[in-house]
Amino acid sequence: MKKLEIYVRSSKMEDLKKELHDINVNFLIFSDVKAYGKNHDKHYRGQAYVDDVVKKVKLEVVISDDMLEKTIETVMKVARTGDIGDGKIVVQSVERVYRIRTGETDINAL
Amino acid sequence: MKKLEIYVRSSKMEDLKKELHDINVNFLIFSDVKAYGKNHDKHYRGQAYVDDVVKKVKLEVVISDDMLEKTIETVMKVARTGDIGDGKIVVQSVERVYRIRTGETDINAL
Amino acid sequence: MKKLEIYVRSSKMEDLKKELHDINVNFLIFSDVKAYGKNHDKHYRGQAYVDDVVKKVKLEVVISDDMLEKTIETVMKVARTGDIGDGKIVVQSVERVYRIRTGETDINAL
Amino acid sequence: MEDTLFTIHNLWMMIATSMVFIMHLGFASLEAGLTRSKNTVNILFKNTMVPAVGLLMYAIVGFSLMYPGKDFAGAWFGFSGFGVNPPANALTPAYNAGYTYWTDFIFQAMFAATAVTIISGAVAERIKLFTFLIFAVFYAGFCYPVVGMWKWGGGFLQALATPFYDFAGSSIVHSVGGWGALAGAIVLGPRIGKYKKDGVIPIPGHNMPLATTGVFLLWFGWFGFNGGSVLSANPGIVSLVFVTTSIAAAAGAMGAFIASYALFKTNDLTMVLNGILAGLVSITAGADQMSVGSSAIIGFIGGVLAVFAVLALDKLKIDDPVGAIPVHLGCGIWGTLAVGIFGNLAGGAQIMSQLIGIGVIGAFCFAVSFGAFFLLNKTMGLRVSETEEVEGLDINEHGMRSYSDFVVNED
Amino acid sequence: MEDTLFTIHNLWMMIATSMVFIMHLGFASLEAGLTRSKNTVNILFKNTMVPAVGLLMYAIVGFSLMYPGKDFAGAWFGFSGFGVNPPANALTPAYNAGYTYWTDFIFQAMFAATAVTIISGAVAERIKLFTFLIFAVFYAGFCYPVVGMWKWGGGFLQALATPFYDFAGSSIVHSVGGWGALAGAIVLGPRIGKYKKDGVIPIPGHNMPLATTGVFLLWFGWFGFNGGSVLSANPGIVSLVFVTTSIAAAAGAMGAFIASYALFKTNDLTMVLNGILAGLVSITAGADQMSVGSSAIIGFIGGVLAVFAVLALDKLKIDDPVGAIPVHLGCGIWGTLAVGIFGNLAGGAQIMSQLIGIGVIGAFCFAVSFGAFFLLNKTMGLRVSETEEVEGLDINEHGMRSYSDFVVNED
Amino acid sequence: MEDTLFTIHNLWMMIATSMVFIMHLGFASLEAGLTRSKNTVNILFKNTMVPAVGLLMYAIVGFSLMYPGKDFAGAWFGFSGFGVNPPANALTPAYNAGYTYWTDFIFQAMFAATAVTIISGAVAERIKLFTFLIFAVFYAGFCYPVVGMWKWGGGFLQALATPFYDFAGSSIVHSVGGWGALAGAIVLGPRIGKYKKDGVIPIPGHNMPLATTGVFLLWFGWFGFNGGSVLSANPGIVSLVFVTTSIAAAAGAMGAFIASYALFKTNDLTMVLNGILAGLVSITAGADQMSVGSSAIIGFIGGVLAVFAVLALDKLKIDDPVGAIPVHLGCGIWGTLAVGIFGNLAGGAQIMSQLIGIGVIGAFCFAVSFGAFFLLNKTMGLRVSETEEVEGLDINEHGMRSYSDFVVNED
Numbered sequence A, B, C: 001m002k003k004l005e006i007y008v009r010s011s012k013m014e015d016l017k018k019e020l021h022d023i024n025v026n027f028l029i030f031s032d033v034k035a036y037g038k039n040h041d042k043h044y045r046g047q048a049y050v051d052d053v054v055k056k057v058k059l060e061v062v063i064s065d066d067m068l069e070k071t072i073e074t075v076m077k078v079a080r081t082g083d084i085g086d087g088k089i090v091v092q093s094v095e096r097v098y099r100i101r102t103g104e105t106d107i108n109a110l
Numbered sequence D, E, F: 001m002e003d004t005l006f007t008i009h010n011l012w013m014m015i016a017t018s019m020v021f022i023m024h025l026g027f028a029s030l031e032a033g034l035t036r037s038k039n040t041v042n043i044l045f046k047n048t049m050v051p052a053v054g055l056l057m058y059a060i061v062g063f064s065l066m067y068p069g070k071d072f073a074g075a076w077f078g079f080s081g082f083g084v085n086p087p088a089n090a091l092t093p094a095y096n097a098g099y100t101y102w103t104d105f106i107f108q109a110m111f112a113a114t115a116v117t118i119i120s121g122a123v124a125e126r127i128k129l130f131t132f133l134i135f136a137v138f139y140a141g142f143c144y145p146v147v148g149m150w151k152w153g154g155g156f157l158q159a160l161a162t163p164f165y166d167f168a169g170s171s172i173v174h175s176v177g178g179w180g181a182l183a184g185a186i187v188l189g190p191r192i193g194k195y196k197k198d199g200v201i202p203i204p205g206h207n208m209p210l211a212t213t214g215v216f217l218l219w220f221g222w223f224g225f226n227g228g229s230v231l232s233a234n235p236g237i238v239s240l241v242f243v244t245t246s247i248a249a250a251a252g253a254m255g256a257f258i259a260s261y262a263l264f265k266t267n268d269l270t271m272v273l274n275g276i277l278a279g280l281v282s283i284t285a286g287a288d289q290m291s292v293g294s295s296a297i298i299g300f301i302g303g304v305l306a307v308f309a310v311l312a313l314d315k316l317k318i319d320d321p322v323g324a325i326p327v328h329l330g331c332g333i334w335g336t337l338a339v340g341i342f343g344n345l346a347g348g349a350q351i352m353s354q355l356i357g358i359g360v361i362g363a364f365c366f367a368v369s370f371g372a373f374f375l376l377n378k379t380m381g382l383r384v385s386e387t388e389e390v391e392g393l394d395i396n397e398h399g400m401r402s403y404s405d406f407v408v409n410e411d
């Protein structure tokens, strides 16, 4: 099995969730993270300052090996805008997955 | 060494922390994440809408290989309610761990 | 390629970001996480209680294999105070990285 | 003796002025509370500038347009010159038995800004700041005083055989604001994401304690708004107005509570808050003419009406983030009409006059504000860019965040 | 001459009414601030409905129960008929030298809702909404006016040889609310997680600026609450009351500050806030009878008392999230008693009368509210389910969140 | 007749007292809103204790220092004994045609605490709680009343050939507070991280609705602050003061809006909020002497001045988190001077007297407060430790968090 950590623009979340669900990726966790990058200028009481933090959404997905290609393709298609900041996908191998409710493991646990 | 990412109900956090501590799992980080799932109906100004986000807690634990079974068992025991949404455990292998304070590595760093 | 998960004091974030950037670590994501540990005593309406949660920052960095040593060194140098709570580094191997914008992979994607 | 009573009456009018002033904080709190945190600085900025702009415009032209003097009795329009120019008797009962010239000016000036603030809520979260401020200058300086003159300034609505009656401004203040709000909401269009193919997607307000604070402050201020509209401290009338105002507010809360529970099986705080305002707006036209029972009925109907009006607007895809149109326009009309149905003035002729007033004011305000918004749209642009709207007006128009220490949800 | 003074007195009573009204916002803010964000909509909803329900119930039956007229002098109970029915002289000094009938009604009505709002805080975060609202109808419409009649309506406490003295309601308002709060907190039991084997687990309030705002608004409103209880604008008495009220509040803050620092070695803002209210409640029974020095002592003791009462309640595992029982019951009793110990009325006979009043009011209110809560518990159910309590009342009873844009901590 | 007018005047003075009281909530809200959430409990604690301490100190020594009586006419210092001791005629027009002794005391006492609260904002986020409270005792109990005596107590500034004029306290309240604020900010030094090699790093305030609420409440309170300073309900003067006060506030908002847009090309809400206060402080010295036009000019200049003063302080690396020094010191001086330039009193001799007053008050207050802060720094310590400052005063001095349910950003 593979674990994918997908860092994308938050505006792409809704679409990504739907499309991944459509190709049957069900183990799907997301959280807010930050990356460095140029953001809006801010002003406060006469002083300008740069906000160098950009928000991203991190998606964590665990899939079976044979789903890898399809999942990557889907993310690429949905999350791409072509502008800087579209994000990254990191693929790692997973040794084991358990479903806590039933004790099922691996593919059955997804 | 193994890294476990454990996604559980937030109500199970306190217990899990204590029981893991009891079996000597000390490297224990947690954060709030979200998963998709059916949640409460919400209403606002005459419009009902479904909230499809459920909160989970993600625990990250790094353990030595020989602790794996015991840790899994403990999580299974503590976090299980039998209802949908009990969560998952993902096991990955870890190459190296460092304790920043001392420079110790691997098992000594845990 | 390697993925490093670096758990450090939040006060070290700014420095760490700069120094890592200087050695050309560009894929750098961070988020707020919690660890258990003794914190300030709190008081509320005549009752004292212990807050056993300490905040940490989690950095996620993906680098090429040859950058590993240099990165570890940098983190060790910047994040160490010598007091309990300096944090940990967890190293895992990564199978693949994609840059969503261009489709580039692996080292080119970093 | 005369001087003593004059001092008392004037004192009440000044205190009432302070209470009407604090309504601006009420509006700011309510509107900020019922919108998203990414636009909070923007709303606070508008609602802070509006009373400032309103006071200055009212000093420069508004007061002279609204109270041009006896020469313009029965007219549609009058103007007695720029600036505030106290007459010789300005500080004596000869000017008015109830207040000095200065009190008169400042009490009226506090009202003027109200109409504009009402609009602010309906166009929130998507209107350009400068365009809105220019509209505010125009509406507070021209549109509101012209309409006010028709009745309170002795104009043609006052001169009807059965004079149009609007005690404290259900029409002259609230529906003047409400029509502008409707025009603005239509020209602007809904916020991105509010109306989708599969229905209405609610956009919840970000701070319920703030919204609630706003409504309580508005109720508090309404004691000055309605009580001050007696234009003296007359014990019988002012105290009756306090009672009718409070009972209508309470009944409005009950009306909205029951209606929204019956319709949605839920206890929607924002509906109850709107219900209180609905009750208050509804009683405003006849607060000095009603019995306790009639006040309760008028307020209750107002509260129910507001709930249905919120639904109706969503059906029409007119997006009003804070419910300004249901409360101020819907109940403004209802309250004005109710003067012909309930209370001392009830009767066919009065209903007729009320309908004339409602119609003329509506036609004028809607046309003028629609025209103004349309023109501004063609020239300066009315709406912020899609990116700005999605990211929030705060960071784009102000370079600031309203809650910089807090972690807020994306979007 | 008479008319002029009448106009002044009545004006003050109306302004005092507005100030008492704003105390409802004070209570709403304080109670919301001292509880968790998952129950904020619920608390705001209750505290918005309470004045609405209170005003309407007071109009329907309360006023007639509390002021049934001379026929019931010295009695335990009286009723002069449903609704508000102004007598012929309602708007003249013949009704009362200090106010019109309408002013009388609305000033008193604002008080009625107060007693219920006090209870709202003590039962917060676990009581069912509808059950609470039914209790509110009963308490504002029946229990409060019956007790009020005993003294202010000319009932048996007024008819004692040495009449029971309670200037503005330390007992008649505050401890009436406080006894209901105690009964409610006992019947309901503590919030989940508050009392564990290993001790008390504090449940911190979620918004300290909101709680602080609440206390300042309450202090502000108290100028109307105590100052208005003079029932005229009498310069000497009202201004004395302003001074004693403020000094007691300030001394209450000092008392709570010193006591909580001495006991806990920490500077607990919520204790100081409670201390101010403790000072205010303590002075309320004798605000017109005290010197500045006595006011300071009474307020200071009140502030200290409140801190100890908070601890005592926790010992007894009675869970009062906002400190309503220490402040309103504890200091309500203390303030009532203090009238017999300090100031112009001090003396053994007065102490006796005060004790009678405290005892009778306590027995009646506690019995009646305990009974009511007990019955409601058996019939409709008093407490939300465990799941609802853990998840929060907002999402379960209202389907809403109070701060939808903010990230909040779990539980 | 006399009694009737006395009752009216006194009524207004009592209501004005309540309005000045609520300014303390205004300050608390503004200061909490413009600082970080990790220090919010601390600021609320200070601003809650300050009026308590101020009232008590004013009762014990302040009132007697500030109004020592005719024996000290023209003097630099006077004292008529500890405590409040009402004379025989305390409650009659013989004491004063406009108010009773009690009203006099409580109105004045509310002012005393104001000066200290102003300082609280400038030293926020880094001063030790107890040290600050001791300073507050000293400043409210000694420094403010001594300066007040010079003019309002009949001292030497009143005795100048052309008496120094300060209607409601641009100098005597606001710049007294402002000088203390300046001294405190200098002795303390800037907050960690504010001034770095590469420039100024802004530290944004955490809650804009709270800050905005504060400013509206201050404007509201200012009706009592300036209006009450007429010391009677005189219809002509009080109503003029309402107008000049409001117009100056509105013009101050415009001034700050235009200046900050011109300079920074952004719409900074906090600057507009400061601009309103700048307008209010600027008009305070001459609110009863100005025309509407002059008020607008004075307020507008005040608003512009505040913006430049904020920049100037940052240049000097004097860290004032809330802008207390620009608003209260800068505009306090400007407003005092403006009395000699605009309005009824304008003229060279008046300018001279105003400059004397500004100079003497400035020298005294700055020296005394600098000395006090310096001494406190050497003895008790003035500033919290670096760790405490970084972690926040709330958790270190109070063991509490202001928003315990919310997720807040690190540092």
Ligand SMILES: Nc1ncnc2c1ncn2[C@@H]1O[C@H](COP(=O)(O)OP(=O)(O)O)[C@@H](O)[C@H]1O
Residues within 6 Å of the ligand: A035, A036, A037, A038, A054, A083, A084, A085, A086, A087, A088, C021, C025, C026, C027, C028, C099, C100, C101
């Ligand atoms: N070293 C870095 N410095 C600044 N920003 C970075 C860095 N690494 C990653 N980021 C941020 O993380 C985000 C992810 O970058 P990415 O999406 O890979 O950009 P690209 O479009 O070039 O692939 C970017 O928006 C960028 O802001």
Ligand SMILES: Nc1ncnc2c1ncn2[C@@H]1O[C@H](COP(=O)(O)OP(=O)(O)O)[C@@H](O)[C@H]1O
Residues within 6 Å of the ligand: A021, A025, A026, A027, A028, A099, A100, A101, B035, B036, B037, B038, B054, B083, B084, B085, B086, B087, B088
């Ligand atoms: N594809 C998905 N759609 C909806 N919810 C999901 C999906 N994948 C995971 N979840 C959510 O993540 C949580 C984790 O699911 P899990 O605990 O594995 O459920 P189960 O009890 O079936 O094992 C669930 O509560 C569910 O809400």
Ligand SMILES: Nc1ncnc2c1ncn2[C@@H]1O[C@H](COP(=O)(O)OP(=O)(O)O)[C@@H](O)[C@H]1O
Residues within 6 Å of the ligand: B021, B025, B026, B027, B028, B099, B100, B101, C035, C036, C037, C038, C054, C083, C084, C085, C086, C087, C088
């Ligand atoms: N089992 C545990 N109990 C308490 N705290 C823990 C535990 N494991 C990790 N932590 C927390 O996580 C943080 C990381 O610990 P670490 O930095 O490794 O400490 P050390 O300095 O000993 O290496 C510590 O601050 C600690 O608070």
